[in-house]
């Protein structure tokens with residue numbers, strides 16, 4: 346066995362040990378270096394002036410790209426490393442022209458009167474949270490994962506437990522600063538370029554390069570008063586979430602953790618300033634390194650309701666230490682009191698390190714033995730969705746939180762406009778929710794044979810049938826035709842043509858479709874299905890020639906497309 350193969354094999358087999366022994370300390374050092382960098386930049390205090398220089402550099406790079414003969418131009422993308430981003434994919438960026446944009450990671454200014462913050466696109470949620478809370482504010486849509494970037498959320502999708510009040514992150518964008526395929530710098534607002542403004546969310550960097558972002562912020566209080574409400578019936582928790590999300594004085598934050606088909610804890614949060622001794626006695630800094638992981642803490646409220654005051658920063662990043670319940674499968678025992686006491690201060694492993702250390706075998710595992718999906722579905726389909734997820738994956742806990750989707754009619758963006766029956770009466774929006782399914786399917790945990798990708802395809806079909814949309818950071822297995830049925834690409838295509846993005850940036854489906862390596866594995870899966878037994882690698886190659894399963898077809902289409 347050669348050295349590389351041996352290293353990959355060891356990395357796959359002893360992943361948990363490597364994550365704890367190397368991943369945690371490296372992540373910590375990386376975090377500290379970033380903090381020092383941010384402090385230094387703050388001290389130098391010249392971020393806004395440097396911003397213009399950085400933007401000009403990007404415009405120059407794009408102009409040089411545009412000056413090349415057409416046949417030599419590869420579609421452009423950012424140079425953000427695939428191992429640094431939050432997608433489960435490893436995009437084939439080597440086949441695209443990567444524009445150097447990594448320096449765009451500074452907070453430029455905050456306007457407390459207008460309640461907006463001006464940032465560069467690679468500012469992270471963690472960075473923005475610390476900066477704004479110190480000033481008594483937070484982003485109107487503030488994701489739970491510190492490593493996500495604001496540009497990534499704006500070009501894709503951002504949703505949180507405050508979204509039932511404000512909608513997706515894109516609703517909170519005052520202006521996008523975009524470098525077009527011609528190297529022109531545009532300040533895109535809802536009034537200046539309404540078509541582009543509506544098409545940019547869910548476009549994944551396929552309409553232009555984002556170099557700046559103005560986002561709405563909201564005033565905050567020091568704590569969030571959380572009230573936990575257990576529910577022992579599915580009908581009850583579905584109805585209750587809908588009621589809470591749509592009422593006039595809806596709580597500031599709302600989510601539910603579903604522990605089994607019938608059992609859930611609904612979590613309602615209100616901004617609060619604990620002042621009385623009783624209130625102060627209920628302060629729980631849940632984010633501290635020695636505290637139990639949030640979803641395990643919440644589970645105890647299945648036995649009866651309760652309330653507590655959580656410091657705001659701890660609330661906003663409440664799922665960060667355990668990456669919801671994902672870390673449990675990567676570092677078994679990570680929530681054990683002894684582990685927390687000794688090593689909890691180094692948690693969580695950085696998602697970048699999880700990705701950096703992803704061997705081909707681990708990548709294969711992430712879609713054949715695990716599920717990572719976030720799906721936006723209309724509220725009316727909540728019970729159906731939980732049941733479908735239960736039948737297909739049998740994974741718990743499940744995450745649910747409501748989100749407004751504004752109805753601006755057909756062709757107003759990539760999201761198909763909501764069905765009239767999903768509209769909240771007397772308003773301009775429908776109520777949707779996020780269904781988060783992360784983990785190892787029940788049958789696999791029990792050692793039974795299970796075809797994860799086939800189950801995910803069924804979930805996609807269900808999503809389509811109820812007019813929902815999966816987040817495109819996760820693996821999607823739809824064919825191009827299925828994708829185009831699910832998303833409304835009419836405005837997107839117009840905008841691509843109008844702003845010269847066609848050919849200059851990859852097409853949306855090409856950007857988010859499974860990697861070739863994934864398709865190869867899927868072909869194996871089909872061979873497996875055909876024979877009822879996993880075929881030997883040599884046989885797989887032969888079978889791939891004759892099998893006309895969906896993966897082979899997808900792979901062939903992809904090859905044809907890539908060949909031009």
Ligand SMILES: NC(=O)C1=CN([C@@H]2O[C@H](COP(=O)(O)OP(=O)(O)OC[C@H]3O[C@@H](n4cnc5c(N)ncnc54)[C@H](OP(=O)(O)O)[C@@H]3O)[C@@H](O)[C@H]2O)C=CC1
Nearest residue numbers: 422423430431466493494497500501502503504549550555
């Ligand atoms: N609750 C939520 O809202 C959650 C959101 N997510 C997802 O996480 C992702 C955010 O993570 P993050 O790692 O920060 O994002 P990514 O780096 O993965 O970026 C997401 C997409 O946006 C594009 N993009 C990012 N920055 C720019 C830019 N400056 N100019 C042009 N295109 C850009 C990327 O293209 P390129 O590859 O060219 O960089 C990519 O296609 C989003 O996809 C989001 O939907 C995940 C979990 C939960």
Ligand SMILES: C=C(/C=C/[C@@H](C)[C@H]1CC[C@H]2C3=CC=C4C[C@@H](O)CC[C@]4(C)[C@H]3CC[C@]12C)C(C)C
Nearest residue numbers: 431432433490669671699700703711717719783
């Ligand atoms: C914020 C939300 C959900 C977030 C997470 C659960 C996922 C977001 C990105 C996911 C991952 C990316 C890449 C990975 C590499 C693989 O080798 C292992 C898995 C993973 C770490 C994977 C894990 C889940 C995510 C962190 C919700 C609220 C919308």
